[in-house]
Amino acid sequence: MAADLTFYTNPQSRGRIVRWMLEEVGEPYETVVLDYASTMKAPDYLAINPMGKVPAIRHGDAVVTEAAAICAYLADAFPEKGLAPPLGDKARAPYFRWLFFAAGPVEAAVTNKALEVSFPPEKKAFVGYGSFDETMDALERAIAPGPYVCGEAFTAADVYVGSQIGFGMMFGSIPKRPGFEAYFGRLMSRPAALRAREIDDALAPMPQAKPAQA
Incomplete structure (x- = not known):
């Protein structure tokens, strides 16, 4: 195997x-x-x-x-x-929705902010995520009901969404909102998350986070 x-x-x-x-x-x-x-x-x-x-x-x-x-x-x-809602389960809707929201709009918004890419207001309609603040607000609403993206059940969507939030807060590209910190803290207490971090840290420590720019 x-x-x-x-x-x-x-x-x-x-x-x-x-x-x-x-x-x-x-x-x-x-x-x-x-x-x-x-x-x-x-x-x-x-x-x-x-x-x-x-x-x-x-x-x-x-x-x-x-x-x-x-x-x-x-x-x-x-x-x-x-780690995924079964076929026919209504939880598959938020599962796929927020997994790919994090891979699409969140990834793009965070990358553009980190690279200081800006768009004139009249071009906003061409940007899939709208604005950084709108994307962060939507992300915060997604995890607000909790404890996980699909409610009571932890899924693969939480691995990806949580990782995006965790990396973003570490490197200052996602704001440390209380909702983000609470959600990420729950995820990082999972035994698998702790094992994974321990394995990768042993291979090569992550670089220190840079302070967020004002």
């Missing part, structure tokens, strides 16, 4: 999201740590991900890239773990 599931990562990357998801799944997996300057751009890995980026997984003959897609895939590949 270990040889059937291979995880390609670097501990200073979004691979940390997938590490956490793999620990939640709890199945054995092989880890391949890649270096940004060499093995990540080598022909062997480019055959897996032509973008030369991590994370990626190989599960048998299937290859999946993109952290949100990997989380969704693993939840469906191991349904007995209960």
